[in-house]
Structure formats: C-alpha cells, structure tokens
Amino acid sequence: MAEKVVTRFAPSPTGYLHVGGARTALFNWLWARHNGGTFILRIEDTDQKRNTPTAMQQVINDLRWLGIDWDEGPQVGGPNGPYLQSQRRDIYDRYVERLLDEGKAYYCFETTEELDELRQQARQDSGGFAYQRPAEFPTRAQAEQARAEGRPVTVRFAVPQDQPLVVRDIVRGVISFQPGEITDFIIQKSDGFPTYNFACVVDDYLMRVTHVIRGQEHLMNTPGQQALWTALGFGPPPQYAHMSVTVSDSGGKLSKRERPNTLREALKTMADLDREALAKVGGITVEQLESFLAGESTPDMPAIGAMAAHLGVHLPEINIVDFFKSGYLPETMVNFLALLGWNPGDGREIMQLEELTAAFDIARVSKSNSLFDRNKLAAFNTEHMRRVDKDRLLGHFKAHLRQVASPLAAADDATLARIIRIAEGAQSLEHLDRKSRFLFIDADAIEFDPAAVKKVLQKPGAMEMLALIRQRLAATDEFTEQNLEGMLRGLAEDKQVGLGKVAQPLRVALCGTTVSLPIFDSVQMLGKQNTLARIDATVERFGEHTS
RNA sequence: GGCCCCAUCGUCUAGGCAGGUCUAGGACACCGGGUUUUCAACCCGGCAACAGGGGUUCGAAUCCCCUUGGGGCUACCA
Numbered sequence: 290m291a292e293k294v295v296t297r298f299a300p301s302p303t304g305y306l307h308v309g310g311a312r313t314a315l316f317n318w319l320w321a322r323h324n325g326g327t328f329i330l331r332i333e334d335t336d337q338k339r340n341t342p343t344a345m346q347q348v349i350n351d352l353r354w355l356g357i358d359w360d361e362g363p364q365v366g367g368p369n370g371p372y373l374q375s376q377r378r379d380i381y382d383r384y385v386e387r388l389l390d391e392g393k394a395y396y397c398f399e400t401t402e403e404l405d406e407l408r409q410q411a412r413q414d415s416g417g418f419a420y421q422r423p424a425e426f427p428t429r430a431q432a433e434q435a436r437a438e439g440r441p442v443t444v445r446f447a448v449p450q451d452q453p454l455v456v457r458d459i460v461r462g463v464i465s466f467q468p469g470e471i472t473d474f475i476i477q478k479s480d481g482f483p484t485y486n487f488a489c490v491v492d493d494y495l496m497r498v499t500h501v502i503r504g505q506e507h508l509m510n511t512p513g514q515q516a517l518w519t520a521l522g523f524g525p526p527p528q529y530a531h532m533s534v535t536v537s538d539s540g541g542k543l544s545k546r547e548r549p550n551t552l553r554e555a556l557k558t559m560a561d562l563d564r565e566a567l568a569k570v571g572g573i574t575v576e577q578l579e580s581f582l583a584g585e586s587t588p589d590m591p592a593i594g595a596m597a598a599h600l601g602v603h604l605p606e607i608n609i610v611d612f613f614k615s616g617y618l619p620e621t622m623v624n625f626l627a628l629l630g631w632n633p634g635d636g637r638e639i640m641q642l643e644e645l646t647a648a649f650d651i652a653r654v655s656k657s658n659s660l661f662d663r664n665k666l667a668a669f670n671t672e673h674m675r676r677v678d679k680d681r682l683l684g685h686f687k688a689h690l691r692q693v694a695s696p697l698a699a700a701d702d703a704t705l706a707r708i709i710r711i712a713e714g715a716q717s718l719e720h721l722d723r724k725s726r727f728l729f730i731d732a733d734a735i736e737f738d739p740a741a742v743k744k745v746l747q748k749p750g751a752m753e754m755l756a757l758i759r760q761r762l763a764a765t766d767e768f769t770e771q772n773l774e775g776m777l778r779g780l781a782e783d784k785q786v787g788l789g790k791v792a793q794p795l796r797v798a799l800c801g802t803t804v805s806l807p808i809f810d811s812v813q814m815l816g817k818q819n820t821l822a823r824i825d826a827t828v829e830r831f832g833e834h835t836s
Numbered sequence: 837g838g839c840c841c842c843a844u845c846g847u848c849u850a851g852g853c854a855g856g857u858c859u860a861g862g863a864c865a866c867c868g869g870g871u872u873u874u875c876a877a878c879c880c881g882g883c884a885a886c887a888g889g890g891g892u893u894c895g896a897a898u899c900c901c902c903u904u905g906g907g908g909c910u911a912c913c914a
Contacts, residue, residue, distance in 0.1 A: 303914080333914060335913090335914080336912095336913055336914070338913085339913065401912070404911085405911095408910090408911090412838085417837085417839070417910065418838095418910075441912075443912055461840095461841070461842090466839080466840080467839090470839060470840090471839095474911095475911085475912050477912085479912055480912075484911090484912070484913085484914085485914045486914090489914085505840095505841070505842095505907080505908055506908060506914090507908095507909090507914085508840065508908070509839075509840065509841095509908075509909045509910075510909085531841085533841085533842075533908095536907080538847075542907080542908090630848095632848085634850070634851095635850090636850070636862055638848090638862085638863060639863095655842095656842060657841090657842050657906095657907090658841095658842070658908095659848065660847060660848070662847050662848060662864070662865085664864060664865050665847070665848065665864040667864090668863085668864055668865085669864090671876085671877075675877085712876085713877075714875095714876055714877030714878075715875090715876065716875095716877090723875095724874095724875075724876095741874095774873095777873080781873090787873085788872090789872085789873055789874080790873095792874070795873090796874060797874095802874085802875090803874050804874055804876085805874065806874095807873070807874085808873050808874075
C-alpha cells in the first residue's frame, strides 16, 4: 500500500477566492478525499504588501460554502502548524541557514533598481536574464556589513547547473529543462520573509504533502523547487500535477479585471451619469471615479459591486461569492468546477460531491485549457435546483436572500418553501427572488416595466378585462387557489379567449412585469385586499391611455 | 525576445497512452417544431469538429516531425 495521500490548497490571502483558486482547491480536496487522505489548507501570506486582513476569512467562508473542508489548517489546527506562513519565519530561517552553511545558497546585495537594469540589458542583448552567480560567495560578515550600510540583503539558491532538471508531471508527463534555463532565484527577501518558491518547498516537506496539484502558471517554478527539495535533503519530492488554465468566455484568461472593465464600459455608454451620486454609492470620491473611468485606477471590489448594483449593470461573476450572490448553488459550482479540465470518462455530467469524489482521478485531468462557459453553468444550476433536496434548497435560498438583502429575507419558511415548490424549473435562486419580490414590497414600490405595459396593458381589451377580473375577484369570498383557478379559467372560457389574455393583464397589474410566480399562486399569496388594490391602482394609472 | 505547455463540433469534452469497431459519441449553446397562465422548464427534430502540411503503416483523430494558432512563465507576487 502506498503512503497516505496528502494534498494542500495554499492560497495567498490577497482577495476573494475566485474560480481558478476554487478549482485548484477542489481538485486537491477531491484527490485527498478520493484516496481517504488528508487535505490541508495553508495560507501563503509571505508578502506583506499584498495581504489583506479580511481576505483569509473570506477565502475560508467561500471554501466552506462550497463544502470544501480541511483536516489541517486555520481554525481547525493540526499536527503540522502553524498554517500561516507568516508565523513560520523561524522554521524557514533555519533551512536558509542550512543552505548557506552548506554553500548551496548565497547572499546578494543588489537593489531592485539595479536588478531591473540588469534585466533590461539582458533582454536587449539576448534572451533571458540570468543572475551572475559570484565565483566566491559573500561571507556572513559581508552580509552584516551590507545590512549595516543599508543595502538590501537577500539570499539566493544556487541552482545546480550540471545536468538537466527533469520534472515528472502527472498530467503533462516528463518535462526537462536544460542547464542554464533555471537560474539562481531568491529564497529569502530583504525583509527576512521567505519567497513563495522556498516556503512552499519547506512546508510541503514538513507537512508531508504527497501531491502538489496547482495551476499551470507554476510549472516553470517546479524544476527549481524540486532542486531545492533535493538540496535540502528532503528525499523524493512530491508528485506534481499542473492543471491547465481556465479562460474566460469573454476572451483571455479568467481575470478579476473583468468586473471593473465591464462596469467601465457600461459607464461609458451612459450619457447622463450622475457622478457625484454614483461615487457616493461606491464609497469613493468623484476624483477616484473619474480616474476609474479614464482607466487609470480601479476601486476595490465592493465599490465596483455596489456601483454596478446601483445602476443595474450585470457584472460577470469571477469570485465565488459573486456566484453566491447571483443565485448559484454550491452544488452547481462544485460540479461545474470539477468538470473544468476533468471528466469521469463515462459521459456523466451532473454529479453530486460524493459522486465526484468517488470518480475523481488526477490522471484524467486534461492538458488543454478550458473555457468557462457561463451558459453551461446556468444549465447546470437549473438541473441542481431541481435535484437538490428541498430542505437543503430552502437553506441555500435563505442564505442567498440574506446575502443580497432581499425583501424576501423576512418571509417565513413555509412561504419560501412554497415559492420553491411552485417555481420548479427556475434557473437560480436569484430568479426565484425576482419572481416573488412583488409579494413583499409595497404597492407603490412596484415599478412598471415599460415593455410589459406596452405589450399587455395597452393592448385593446386589456383594461376591460382587468375590470371584469376585479369584479369577479371582489365576488370571490374565499381566496383559495382552487377558487381562483376556477374563476379565472371560467372567465377565459366565457370570453372565448385563452387563459393568457386573462392572466397577463392581471400579472402585470400585480407585479409590474410579465414575469412572476404562477398566476393563481400569485393572487392567492397576495391576498384579496392587495390584489384588488393593485388592480385599481393599475386601472387608474393606465386606463385612460387605452380607451 | 527566451523557455515551457497545449490543439476533436460555437463551447465543454469522449475516443488518443495499448492505430482498424469513429460514415467521430454525449452535453451546453444555436435553429426548427410541440406543450404552455408569464419567464422558465419540459418533449421531439436539426446544424455542427479530428488546425494545416509532411511522414510511419495494409490502415491514423489516434504514433513521429514541421508550420500555424492559442496559453503560461520570464519579480525581493504567489
């Protein structure tokens, strides 16, 4: 029996968990669970400049929402902690010392500017930049001296250059790099923190990680990391699996920039934009807004989201939390993410987490890039909306309503459950919400959709029909679905028209649009009083224009 | 520029590693029809692909090479 499988997801807390990160996390989780192994969450917060204080919690929330749990990591502990790299400084220091002592790493004193210059020069001259390893490594005393003089002191790993570096990748096969391709890289920054390439190797070793599953963008780091692993005397390196990149259906790599870019483009098409009001909504200054419009800067995500919501601009979902807000189910996300570059090979598509876990095989991960197809995602969501256990769906629905601060959030469980039941086939929780809002807002807050008014209310006979409906409704004592259905169908029959001719004007009168819950339920749930009042208000408002 | 990776319908892909059963299968999207109290959903039907060129072979989507195209990396970021 092979050793126990240990995988890890190692995000840097620089922002929300996005699609790419979630997929990486999921693949690692799936592989660990499939093998009855261990899944570790490790926070790679070694860049003091980029870390956001709230980001880690946000990533944790998103993972939990997806149903991805971890055996070791923040908030759950474990035998190999701490799991925040910023708290492991002493550990990294020890290993850096070791390499220094053994002559496998050396001090450098160049400033960032000097390095930039060298790099620029190198690019002009030939191809890639290679740091010139000194014939003799600086001594500790020299490093002290440099530090005292205010020079930055970094430590570089002397990458072995005597033979090609060969990486065996589970998804990509054997890849070899010629000597000289992988040059000496920094393992300890001048602020004393380790770099990613170093901390990651040390931690994977100490945490006994057996499989490193990550994005293709790390492929070029792998030979160096592997060499480091060997230099540190860590024994056989873990197995690597580099997944392809997920590209956006709007072209290019799926990137967080898509959201601000979409908003900016939308803003440009708006002629009478109240910049002051908009800036206020976003919690930014007018200058910041101007700068954003000019493409010079980008406000943070919450500001972007708030402004878009205010203007009714739909932004493409990128972060996991965006999908939550748009009414997608975690079941959908997990299923769809899993199929981004992997499939069970037997044609199954709609699968639950348990099925995914059972079927997942890292060796079946595809080499080519996959496109994030939002159409297919939507179709998947419809399917999961239908399949998910109704109680569970109710839980998801309530969480979603709270998240988007919907007026429906105040509704009781029975009502919400009923909405779920009667709106079977809905694409998302957001659709459910939209279709039902008219029940939970005041009559005067109803906004009439101009298209609906034109298409339905201003059609000949519509107002007369409404008047007739009102009459019969007023005469109906008990507002049961049965009574209402019988009455409305009877009316259609009397008038020799399809039910649509009756239902549509009524629907628009009640909710202002042509889209709502089924009409009998709509009327029943609204109640007699409200229904009559809304019909009256509609007749009063639109009656004159048609007759 | 250099290095590395990838290449089947519009999209996700099955098939490729063990060449023939592939006149290339499924799903999403799209188009047409049906159902219908709205939006959906649902049912039926249809369109649609092995990037190009060389090899190897009796035979290639499958193996090899080149071209083209796409992607990634090229930081004291991860």
